[in-house]
Amino acid sequence: MMTVTKKRPVCLVTGASTGIGAATAELAARDGFDVVINYRSDQAGAERTGEAVQAAGGSFLICQADVSKPDDIEKIFLAIDGHFGQLDALINNAGIVDLTTRLEGISPQRLANMFAVNVTGSFLCAQKAVERMSKAFGGPGGSIVNVSSKAAVLGGPNMYIDYAASKGAIETFTKGLAAEQAQYGVRVNAVRPGVIATDIHAKGGAPDRAVEMAPDLPMGRAGTAHEVAEGIVWLMSNRASYVTGAILDVTGGR
Numbered sequence: 659m660m661t662v663t664k665k666r667p668v669c670l671v672t673g674a675s676t677g678i679g680a681a682t683a684e685l686a687a688r689d690g691f692d693v694v695i696n697y698r699s700d701q702a703g704a705e706r707t708g709e710a711v712q713a714a715g716g717s718f719l720i721c722q723a724d725v726s727k728p729d730d731i732e733k734i735f736l737a738i739d740g741h742f743g744q745l746d747a748l749i750n751n752a753g754i755v756d757l758t759t760r761l762e763g764i765s766p767q768r769l770a771n772m773f774a775v776n777v778t779g780s781f782l783c784a785q786k787a788v789e790r791m792s793k794a795f796g797g798p799g800g801s802i803v804n805v806s807s808k809a810a811v812l813g814g815p816n817m818y819i820d821y822a823a824s825k826g827a828i829e830t831f832t833k834g835l836a837a838e839q840a841q842y843g844v845r846v847n848a849v850r851p852g853v854i855a856t857d858i859h860a861k862g863g864a865p866d867r868a869v870e871m872a873p874d875l876p877m878g879r880a881g882t883a884h885e886v887a888e889g890i891v892w893l894m895s896n897r898a899s900y901v902t903g904a905i906l907d908v909t910g911g912r
Contacts, residue, residue: 687716799843852909
């Protein structure tokens, strides 16, 4: 009797060269997924993520693309079609923050770039994923997890209200898309990280922010990328099969 080897599910993690994205890719592989690793500019980081995915038992495909560019997004999904022939989950993790400032320091160019990456990129990636996963398009179903931020609730005053606003949009998007796709087999959820020890703080001009804030946080420490990734992978998995439209706080009580 011929033994049929079941194909592993495939997930796409955007912004997976470092931080939460890299941790998610590794844990997804541990959880039985093959992983598409997207990065914009850090090729070495993406390759390290690939090594971690392989060590965790998964295979991987690395895709360089800027999610603020629709043509680049198209390139990612065509590569997935050609390499794996399926997509079972999308993690919309790619996002940017800019130097801390008040409203008066935010230029139109900065605002446009912030929303192009953090919001439009997530919308367009989700659109391509839905076209492949949703039963409305003949797909088998699937899962989308968007990465938000506690800043969506707190507003990011005096630091990055543009970033906070973009994450607020992501939470609204999560709720709306979850309702649209519930009957078609695609679950849509989000995680809302708090103060997490990643290099995003340095990109905002405050590299020591997580360390400095730690004593004032309810648990007395910042979170780790792997702690956020655990929540993402749970939401993505069949263990969360009756969860959609949820926003999971990973904030240590903040």
